[in-house]
Amino acid sequence: MNDGTGAGAPAEGGTMNDRLARVTLMRLAEPDDAVMGRLVAACGPEAAVAQVREGRLDPGIVRWFESVRHRSAAGPGETAERLGRILAAWRARLAEADPVRDLAEGERAGARLIVPGDSEWPTQLDDLGESRPYALWLRGEANLRFSCVRSVAIVGSRAATPYGTHVAAEFGAGLSERGHGVVSGGAYGVDGAAHRGALACDAPTVAVLACGADITYPSAHHDLFAAVRGQGLLVSECPMGVRPTRPRFLVRNRLIAALARGTVVVEAAVRSGALNTAGHAAALNRLLAAVPGPVTSDTSAGCHRLIRQGMAACVTTPAEMAELVGVIGDELAPEPRGPVVPRDLLGPQTRRVLEAVPARTGTGPATIAVAAGVDIETVLSCLGALAAAGYVERVPRGWRLRPGGSADRT
Template sequence: MTGRTPPRPHTAPPGEPPAGGAASGSPDAATDDPRRHERRARAALTRVLEPGDERAGQWLADLGPVELLRRLTSPAYHPGALPGAGDQRIRALRALAARADPGRDLAAMASHGGRFVIPGDPEWPSQLDDLGPARPIGLWVRGGPDLRHWALRSVALVGARGCTPYGAHTATTLAAGLAERGWVVVSGAAYGIDGAAHRGALAAGGATIAVLACGTDVAYPRGHAELLGRIVRQGLVIGELPPGAHPTRSRFVLRNRVIAALTRGTVVIEAAHRSGSLVTARAAQRMGRHTMGVPGPVTSACSGGVHQLLRGGAVLVTDAPDVIELVGTIGDDLAPDRRGPVLPRDLLDPECARLLEAMPGRAADTTARDLAHATGTPVDAALARLYELHSLGFVERHDDRWRLTAHPARHADTRRGGA
């Protein structure tokens, strides 16, 4: 491994909650919390309002969570208390609010070792505030590490569910490379690229965050139950929806805005033209985050959306150093220079190289005088260079004539001490 040490889960002493305040999810622990009423109100509202609802987000900003919940549950509710909402919608929201039980949800999350993190908490990732009215009401979190700390140095890797072996290999390798260098890999725990990215980070002993479109206690997709369990033990599983909530198509799409806002940049690895991964990338672009794409075969429909993204201003990346150079610290995280392998001929000094270029084809030979004339070099100098080339295995001598060797030396650089 090279680079920085990967972040490790912050573990608490026996009998204490994990870092970030896991006990804050417990109603009993919350009795000493000066923000208890706001936390419970926000927990209840995750049962009432859909993620990313900007109108509801504006109500939340204008009224505050406690007052908003009071207006939704008060028997004395009157029309116009929620600007812009029709009667039908108000009735639906009030019905949901009447059934919400924040104490039960907070206790359920605490029973899973989790917590409910809200804006203003030390663990709240302030970059989510860039979402404005679409900011999450709060985040249900499972896992020991501090969410804010990890999100500060994170990259999203997203892509097609029905990915190709090339895409899965690329995602795994890229995630492992980022994790080895101390970066947190964020994805959505779906099949395909998401799962490969999480597994790559875990295999490298690194850090990963899964952002779900359902309750964090719900194993979705079912085939990733074991993977999600590993992420809880080694990283973080987060979501906007309360315990037991199941995903819908719209929740998947809205979940992507959280992935984009949480991270320093988004990398798309294989995405068709209508892929949800492009939603994540475009959300990142709108918020001024770095947007990157890994190119694929031009004949692959799975890479069509990525290529479109690259034409639209995303940056082409191929490995972890490329990504880190873009999202890391300016001047400190530069990717290495890229070049092909060094060949023996590359190590020749200019005069030897010029003489070697003037040699006729392999079936022909020539004299030192002819080479000197062809290169504008004195005969004695040409002869000296020919002997040097001979010692390096590039040419062979036959009486007073010279020709290229049939099999030039492959290790001329070692004979010259690498000069």
């Protein structure tokens, strides 16, 4: 049903006024605005918009802001001036906001709006508290909530090395094969490789953007984003047409960490934005892992620091990451083992006797028994079995290892 405004009917997440208010908030304040987050949490989206329109904030918000500024040693006059500037900026944006138009633009772009309370809203975003997004724009065929129930965020350097992109693609594919959704940021390097790995397995993948859902950034990822829309989702907390900025990249990282059950940092320098995502994951009590790289590589120095400081588990395979985020007892990764060699199949006493047999000059069973720490009968029995298996041979002076025999293939 359409009400004639182009906005469409309200969904299960709230009334139409609630949805219009949330779309308006997306225009008024930047994502993760602490003051607006506190205002919405305390009063609700409709009342928040109304207070901005009236130029009057709830006294509780004013007292909270004063307490925060007091801790930063700001004086009362400076506090009031600062809050006044924030409110003035919101009111200036409010004059240009048109939520009905924004909803229509989203519909034309093939996007849909979800808000807290909708069936598709991932409830794990509520862990963000007052930093929870006001609403989300989605473009794609998948269901966001279902795609993130069992998911892993794969993040890392934009300027990834061939090693980093290879590992990211392997993790994207390997986790997808194990039924885990892949969440990342759609950027160059590790992000793009992780998305491609998931897409190669025909699995849904979620790209969280730092711009409007109708903006392709980076532009070279036009085809990648088209594939993500067909198989997964593009997600944004920004209105249509909004361009990315450096602060928005850092702010959106909290969504990447919150959506996923765990985060793995594949490759990151010590000043990488991926470490910002890792910090959000740790603050949200999400599982955090990092992939080690060459100790000579600056692009792995951030991963090594996370591991060394005990913030992140060291993982080297998708199976290990799946075990980390899986239910206890499920999806256990196999322990890495070397190849099985013939010597591994020998019993413990037989191995001790074999170790006591010299390689070049022969020696008698009594000497071998002393060296092996066993009795003479055991030595004679083991030597017969070892000779039959090709490990040792009898020579005029006793026994020795057979040259080129099984004992050399260890």
